[in-house]
Amino acid sequence: xxxxxxxxxxxxxxxxxxxxxxxxxxxxxxxxxxxxxxxxxxxxxxxxxxxxxxxxxxxxxxxxxxxxxxxxxxxxxxxxxxxxxxxxxxxxxxxxxxxxxxxxxxxxxxxxxxxxxxxxxxxxxxxxxxxxxxxxxxxxxxxxxxxxxxxxxxxxxxxxxxxxxxxxxxxxxxxxxxxxxxxxxxxxxxxxxxxxxxxxxxxxxxxxxxxxxxxxxxxxxxxxxxxxxxxxxxxxxxxxxxxxxxxxxxxxxxxxxxxxxxxxxxxxxxxxxxxxxxxxxxxxxxxxxxxxxxxxxxxxxxxxxxxxxxxxxxxx
Numbered sequence: 001x002x003x004x005x006x007x008x009x010x011x012x013x014x015x016x017x018x019x020x021x022x023x024x025x026x027x028x029x030x031x032x033x034x035x036x037x038x039x040x041x042x043x044x045x046x047x048x049x050x051x052x053x054x055x056x057x058x059x060x061x062x063x064x065x066x067x068x069x070x071x072x073x074x075x076x077x078x079x080x081x082x083x084x085x086x087x088x089x090x091x092x093x094x095x096x097x098x099x100x101x102x103x104x105x106x107x108x109x110x111x112x113x114x115x116x117x118x119x120x121x122x123x124x125x126x127x128x129x130x131x132x133x134x135x136x137x138x139x140x141x142x143x144x145x146x147x148x149x150x151x152x153x154x155x156x157x158x159x160x161x162x163x164x165x166x167x168x169x170x171x172x173x174x175x176x177x178x179x180x181x182x183x184x185x186x187x188x189x190x191x192x193x194x195x196x197x198x199x200x201x202x203x204x205x206x207x208x209x210x211x212x213x214x215x216x217x218x219x220x221x222x223x224x225x226x227x228x229x230x231x232x233x234x235x236x237x238x239x240x241x242x243x244x245x246x247x248x249x250x251x252x253x254x255x256x257x258x259x260x261x262x263x264x265x266x267x268x269x270x271x272x273x274x275x276x277x278x279x280x281x282x283x284x285x286x287x288x289x290x291x292x293x294x295x296x297x298x299x300x301x302x303x304x305x306x307x308x309x310x311x312x313x314x315x316x
């Protein structure tokens with residue numbers, strides 16, 4: 001049996017309206033490539049599933065009996081599906097005309113590219129950050145700390161400007177909302193790291209870096225355009241610390257340990273712990289000036305405290 005050009009893996013996080021729109025645009029705009037869509041239902045309440053199965057009977061479904069993380073969910077598909085290329089894809093997306101056709105064509109035209117990402121847009125049509133430079137300690141410091149407005153440009157130092165252009169480019173890594181991986185690269189690089197992303201954070205960086213280390217290129221394909229509705233799949237709780245944000249920093253700490261060793265891990269821990277007093281002072285000043293509500297102050301302070309405490313743990 002001939003393999004499809006592309007296998008698309010999507011996780012259902014109980015956002016049936018978003019996923020339904022994603023599937024509708026995906027099938028309406030992919031015309032030149034053969035493809036299969038696999039959906040992993042992440043132990044949801046089943047709301048909207050019957051309607052999607054009725055409207056898109058060609059979709060293959062996997063059903064979890066308990067909640068799993070981003071990598072573990074997609075790995076279920078990557079282990080058993082068969083295709084020339086694979087794509088991990090978010091449910092909170094709208095596919096523009098010919099996007100997946102462009103990605104398949106790009107992969108076929110560039111045999112040394114092991115992974116590629118699309119141009120991502122925000123809901124208002126502006127460019128969303130989707131291409132990145134290598135992850136650095138300086139970048140993490142500027143990311144976590146509150147900076148005065150004149151220094152906000154430092155927070156963008158990790159962004160690869162390729163995302164603003166119209167030319168294909170080789171980049172360090174691309175956002176995990178849409179990554180296409182070649183079958184041969186997947187066999188050599190391996191599956192997504194399940195310890196790197198119980199929720200879905202730094203697994204994309206790790207995957208792309210591993211591809212580069214294995215001799216494959218990672219690329220940006222601007223011809224493929226997808227609107228990404230930005231983290232609609234994971235919403236932080238209204239009260240208490242932002243567990244998703246804390247988890248993000250845990251996985252970044254794990255990334256530095258995995259790819260750069262103990263010295264960089266120690267430096268990263270110092271950043272997580274050392275920035276707490278300054279960030280707390282900025283938050284308190286903002287509260288006293290009436291620019292932040294008390295509930296929001298408590299939530300952000302609890303989040304920074306959780307990040308700092310994690311930096312002190314022996315192993316995360």
